[in-house]
Amino acid sequence: MTTVRSGTERVGSVLRHVALGLGALLFLLPFYLLIRNALSTNADITSPQWTFFPDDIQWDNIGELFADPAVPMLRSLLNSVVISVLETSGAVLIGALAGYGLARIPYRHANVVLGMIVGTLMIPAAVTFVPTFVMVSTLGWVSSLQGIIVPGLFQALVVFLFRQYFLNFPRELEEAGRVDGLGYPGVFFRIVVPNSKAFVAAVATITFIGSWNAFLWPLVIAQDSSSWTVQIALSTFLTAQTVNLHELFMAAVFSILPMMLVFLGLQRFIVQGVESTGTTGQ
């Protein structure tokens, strides 16, 4: 904007970057502590003399974690992958269909249906955990993967986001498909979805992170270690008394690794998604 910058402006800019740099270090510190502890010995972690770098780096901790029969790490990771992938693909498919129907298929009572969906959006999900548990337990789904997955397939927020997005989808593209003889499903799957990849990626990333990191619902349902997600496995060892600290931290590293990869890869879509529709504007 301005080509000539005054002295105070330059000082302001330097101060801003110093503040940002300090903030960034503070935000990265917990990640560093996690990795540091994962590669330390127990003695180093609990040493009264705290050191920034561990005395010697223990790469063997990785093998030890997966070899320990007391920690069902592999099983829990696998459960988490299955749950998150199925829940995310299901929720995004069901949500995108419903969002498109609400945005584009004229129906006399569409507003009633929309009102009902937005109404449940107002009820925080966590308040319904007692009644939903009652429901799921009568289905006999306690300690089962479907007990964790199926209730998570119906997310009002996903529907709402897709509806807002499809309202602004260019109608000309859809008309072109209709001229070519496509019905609603053809237009949706062959024209709308392929042209909405960025938004679908944004919603899928957010849903995947939510599903992978979910805690309260799996804690309620996964009462048997065979159905533990990785978060429940970690929590169980965190709240128990005796545990190998370095194994626990190494397990935590493996629990956030898939997230970090998904997140860093798809982050720009989330930011775009928030900027294009998001919660903050119409």
Place this chain on the structure above:
Amino acid sequence: MARAPLRHRLLGEQNRNLWFWVFVGPFVIGLMIFVLVPILWSIYLSFFEARNTVTPSLFVGLDNYGDMLSDPAFLSSLGTFVVFAAFIVPLTFVGSLGLALLVHRARFAKAFFRSVFFLPVACSYVVAAMIWKLSIFSGVRFGLANSVLRALGLDSVAWLSVTQPPWYWLVIVTLRLWLQLGFYMILFLAGLQRIPTVLYEAAAVDGAKPGWQVFRYITFPQLRTTSVAVLLLLLINAFQAFDEFYNLLANAGASGGGGYPPYARPPLVYLYYTALGNQQDFGHGSAGAVILALVIALFTVLQGRLLGFGRKEDRA
């Protein structure tokens, strides 16, 4: 050949009602089964004596509600929420707005800073609780915070196990700040991007000093819609706090155990132990859930009224 007319009949525009339900139906059916039915069931259960059973026979009217509203533990859980919200809502609001302003005006490495502050959003509460409990704010002997205190010549602090002074609040609040600041920063950044530059140019012409004056009269008023949305989300999310409280303070294995100290139980932790702990008391648990839902609805409406949520000009 014979298929063409059928295909035409089904896919034709004339069958809009059918297609509406093909698209929207699966979601609506799921929502009814897994959200609406449980809520109605829970309201039903809240009028019964229901321990260890979801098909109770003893109708007790409003007794469960009366019990919950006179239960000091339940009331103190609401008190815990109020204290938590009083810290976390303003701190997150100011912090995420501050970060957004800094990142928005950064000349170098803007994308890097945005990513770093956003990164914790992908981390789970369980992992964050582990780092906070076992690495930063651990025990009396070791841990980063106590090492820093000792280096400054101060005494070590048992962060999570003393109630006087209540240091555990520092642990709980900083953990959530780290995890959620980046998310709200992104919302504010999106809001900042939408402010027309013309407004700033006009302000400069009118002689507004860059900095506080521009922020006070241009930026902040322009962020009104975003601010209202952020405050509502913050409050609703604070009401649902569970993960960090449970993982920082519980001490006896994941299921069933009661090794949770009586202090700092937010409503959901309390309901978790009432309904799904050893007692499996669905009657009282359901009454508590209904009360909590009503309180949240009340807070949301009140806050919406105070902030003028849903006014015409917000829909620009």
